[in-house]
Every structure is written in structure tokens, then in C-alpha cells.
Amino acid sequence: MEIRVIVPCFNEEDIFESTCSELTKILDKDSIIKKYTYDILFIDDGSSDKTLDIIMAKTKFNKRIKYISFSKNFGKEAAMYAGLTHSKDKDAVIIIDADLQHPPELIPIMIEKFIRGTDQVIAKRDRKNENFLRKITTKTYYKLINKFVDVPITDGIGDFRLLSQRVVHAIVSMTESQRFSKGIFSWVGFKQEIIEYENKTRVAGQSKWSFKKLIDYGVDGVISFNNKPLRLLLYIGLLVCFFSIIYILITFINIMLYGINLPGYFTIIFAILFLGGIQLISISIIGEYVGRIYYEVKARPHYLIKKCNVDNE
Known part of the structure; x- marks a missing residue:
């Protein structure tokens, strides 16, 4: 042996x-x-x-x-x-x-x-x-x-x-x-x-493991063995769409009952920042998977x- x-x-x-x-x-x-x-x-x-x-x-x-x-x-x-x-x-x-x-x-x-x-x-x-x-x-x-x-x-x-x-x-x-x-x-x-x-x-x-390396290793663990983050993005997108439709309906009903109310600064800023954050996170996650495909295709x-x-x- x-x-x-x-x-x-x-x-x-x-x-x-x-x-x-x-x-x-x-x-x-x-x-x-x-x-x-x-x-x-x-x-x-x-x-x-x-x-x-x-x-x-x-x-x-x-x-x-x-x-x-x-x-x-x-x-x-x-x-x-x-x-x-x-x-x-x-x-x-x-x-x-x-x-x-x-x-x-x-x-x-x-x-x-x-x-x-x-x-x-x-x-x-x-x-x-x-x-x-x-x-x-x-x-x-x-x-x-x-x-x-x-x-x-x-x-x-x-x-x-x-x-x-x-x-x-x-x-x-x-x-x-x-x-x-x-x-x-x-x-x-x-x-x-x-x-x-x-x-x-x-x-x-x-130790050769810095905090940054540990974070990178943790991300590798999440990305390497599943596509659930991509599925999670789908669920988040559907959820945001659902609440957006609810918000649009409430706003429309409010306009019909009380007329147009000009103040809306907070709502606009919130929507921009919230949706922008989700988009950036989504692009980053998709980019991780695309990057891994890129490295695999090169086959170094x-x-x-x-x-x-x-x-x-």
C-alpha cells in the first residue's frame, strides 16, 4: 500500500x-x-x-x-x-x-x-x-x-x-x-x-489568509456550486414589480380622488436609489457568472x- x-x-x-x-x-x-x-x-x-x-x-x-x-x-x-x-x-x-x-x-x-x-x-x-x-x-x-x-x-x-x-x-x-x-x-x-x-x-x-481573501473565498463558495443567486435576482425583480404596480395603483387612485399633488421628492429619490442598488447588485452577480464562463472558455x-x-x- x-x-x-x-x-x-x-x-x-x-x-x-x-x-x-x-x-x-x-x-x-x-x-x-x-x-x-x-x-x-x-x-x-x-x-x-x-x-x-x-x-x-x-x-x-x-x-x-x-x-x-x-x-x-x-x-x-x-x-x-x-x-x-x-x-x-x-x-x-x-x-x-x-x-x-x-x-x-x-x-x-x-x-x-x-x-x-x-x-x-x-x-x-x-x-x-x-x-x-x-x-x-x-x-x-x-x-x-x-x-x-x-x-x-x-x-x-x-x-x-x-x-x-x-x-x-x-x-x-x-x-x-x-x-x-x-x-x-x-x-x-x-x-x-x-x-x-x-x-x-x-x-x-x-497566516496567508487576509480578510479580503476570506471574503473572496466565501464568494467563490456561493457562486461555484449553484445558480441560486441568479434565481434570487428573478424573485427580487418580481417582488419589486409587484410593489411598483401596487404603488402605481395607489398613486392613480389618489390622483383621481384628490388631484395631482406636486410634492414627491422623497418618493422619486427613494425609487431611484432603491432600483439603482438592485440593478447594480444584479449586474455584479451576473458578471461573476459571466467572468467564470470567460475563464473556463480560455481553458488555461x-x-x-x-x-x-x-x-x-
């Missing part, structure tokens, strides 16, 4: 040694017990620090260390897709972050459940040690997104998981450029088990490889 651990990296020089040491220590011990071979594939997502140099130095002393380095920063979604694309021959693949917020000690549990026949072993974190504002914002986001998307998205479940070979093949076959892995993992299905762990803070380095590669020591596929 061959297991591969995929670790996306972007400017992780401060924590790489700790991550690599922790992973190899756990995998060495577990592979002896469960009799499997493993390697660790680091995906350097165009790091501007010494991450790639450190990885390449490691490969000289440990043949189990593999790497793919992108020509520039293509994002974590592209890094995970590259790792999975180059791991289709493995019996199972584990995706884990490089910051040790995903506890590597869960890997033996994941492999044990995989051996028993589970296709996706999913790690779910709790929300302990998170600040109050982020906790409330996250819970609100997941409640909202599950009302829009066509697949269930669970709070606390991220990319840390084990995937069987057939799940990897299914995900790699989905070649869309605008990827939202949380939705893709949920959409492909297969037998799943969830294991929970306590939320951890970064050991070193800084998800990533470009600068250096690697694994076979291209």
Missing part, C-alpha cells in the same frame, strides 16, 4: 523544518506498524522566501521527500489540484497544511479508517481558541452558504483529509479552473467518516511547474 501526503506551501521557511520533522516521525513509526510505504509531496506555491531551497536540500537526505514548485503563486486550490494530479497511482492521499494547525498525529487514525474501507476520512476542528468575532462570522457564513449551495458544507471541515484512489481520480477529472475544494470534496461523495480535533494556533509564521492550465522531482502526469 502506497500513501502520499500532500503539503501545499507558501512562504513557510519559518515552520518547514518542524512540519517535515513531525510528519516523518509519525509516518515512519506508523508505516512500520501498518506495513505501507509513503512519501511526502510538498507543493511550493511560488514562495518568495527560502521555502523551495529548504525543500530541495531535504530531498538530498530523504528520498521520501518530493516537491513541485510553481512558476508563481497560483493559490492553494491549484496546489492541491497539482498534488492530486501527480498522485493518481497512490492507494491513498492525505492533504495537510504546512503550518501544523492540522495535527499530524491524526494521520495514523485516518489510515486505519481507510484500511477498513473508508474513502474519505475527514478531520473536523472545533472553534475553541478562536476570537469571538471570527467565531460568530464563521458560523453565520456557514448558515448562509448552506442555504445557497447545492452540496452540504460543514463548519469546521476543511482540506485536511484522507482520500482513496477512486476519490482522487474523481476529483482530478473535474477540471474546472474556478475551484472550490470544500464543495468538490462534498460533491464527489463516497463513504466518509469524520474525526474531530481541537483547534490549534500556528506554531510559527503568519491551473498551474505552471518551474521545478519538480516527481513524474509529470
Whole structure:
């Protein structure tokens, strides 16, 4: 049995040694017990620090260390897709972050459940040690997104998981450029088990997720797996038309009974601003979908490889 651990990296020089040491220590011990071979594939997502140099130095002393380095920063979604694309021959693949917020000690549990026949072993974190504002914002986001998307998205479940070979093949076959892995993992299905762990803070380095990136990722989640925002625009348009007709009838009856009343500044300004706001929102939502069609039609590669020591596929 061959297991591969995929670790996306972007400017992780401060924590790489700790991550690599922790992973190899756990995998060495577990592979002896469960009799499997493993390697660790680091995906350097165009790091501007010494991450790639450190990885390449490691490969000289440990043949189990593999790497793919992108020509520039293509994002974590592209890094995970590259790792999975180059791991289709493995019996199972584990995706884990490089910051040790995903506890590597869960890997033996994941492999044990995989051996028993589970296709996706999913790690779910709790929300302990998170600040109050982020906790409330996250819970609100997941409640909202599950009302829009066509697949269930669970709070606390991220990319840390084990995937069987057939799940990897299914995900790699989905070649869309605008990827939202949380939705893709949920959409492909297969037998799943969830294991929970306590939320951890970064050991070193800084988070690459700014507030703006989190907002963009949230929008991707809403847009990627449904057309409900477009349907919502239809409902809003019908509702506005209904109230407009009611308003016109009331105004007409008022004119018939009391004559023309010139004052109407507030009504006009309100109507202009309200309808203008709805139009701008509608155009923006439609533009998001059109933009995604534009990127899909161009069919550019998800990533470009600068250096690697694994076979291209």
C-alpha cells in the first residue's frame, strides 16, 4: 500500500523544518506498524522566501521527500489540484497544511479508517481558541452558504483529509479552473467518516489568509456550486414589480380622488436609489457568472511547474 501526503506551501521557511520533522516521525513509526510505504509531496506555491531551497536540500537526505514548485503563486486550490494530479497511482492521499494547525498525529487514525474501507476520512476542528468575532462570522457564513449551495458544507471541515484512489481520480477529472475544494470534496461523495480535533494556533509564521481573501473565498463558495443567486435576482425583480404596480395603483387612485399633488421628492429619490442598488447588485452577480464562463472558455492550465522531482502526469 502506497500513501502520499500532500503539503501545499507558501512562504513557510519559518515552520518547514518542524512540519517535515513531525510528519516523518509519525509516518515512519506508523508505516512500520501498518506495513505501507509513503512519501511526502510538498507543493511550493511560488514562495518568495527560502521555502523551495529548504525543500530541495531535504530531498538530498530523504528520498521520501518530493516537491513541485510553481512558476508563481497560483493559490492553494491549484496546489492541491497539482498534488492530486501527480498522485493518481497512490492507494491513498492525505492533504495537510504546512503550518501544523492540522495535527499530524491524526494521520495514523485516518489510515486505519481507510484500511477498513473508508474513502474519505475527514478531520473536523472545533472553534475553541478562536476570537469571538471570527467565531460568530464563521458560523453565520456557514448558515448562509448552506442555504445557497447545492452540496452540504460543514463548519469546521476543511482540506485536511484522507482520500482513496477512486476519490482522487474523481476529483482530478473535474477540471474546472474556478475551484472550490470544500464543495468538490462534498460533491464527489463516497463513504466518509469524520474525526474531530481541537483547534490549534500556528506554531510559527503568519497566516496567508487576509480578510479580503476570506471574503473572496466565501464568494467563490456561493457562486461555484449553484445558480441560486441568479434565481434570487428573478424573485427580487418580481417582488419589486409587484410593489411598483401596487404603488402605481395607489398613486392613480389618489390622483383621481384628490388631484395631482406636486410634492414627491422623497418618493422619486427613494425609487431611484432603491432600483439603482438592485440593478447594480444584479449586474455584479451576473458578471461573476459571466467572468467564470470567460475563464473556463480560455481553458488555461491551473498551474505552471518551474521545478519538480516527481513524474509529470
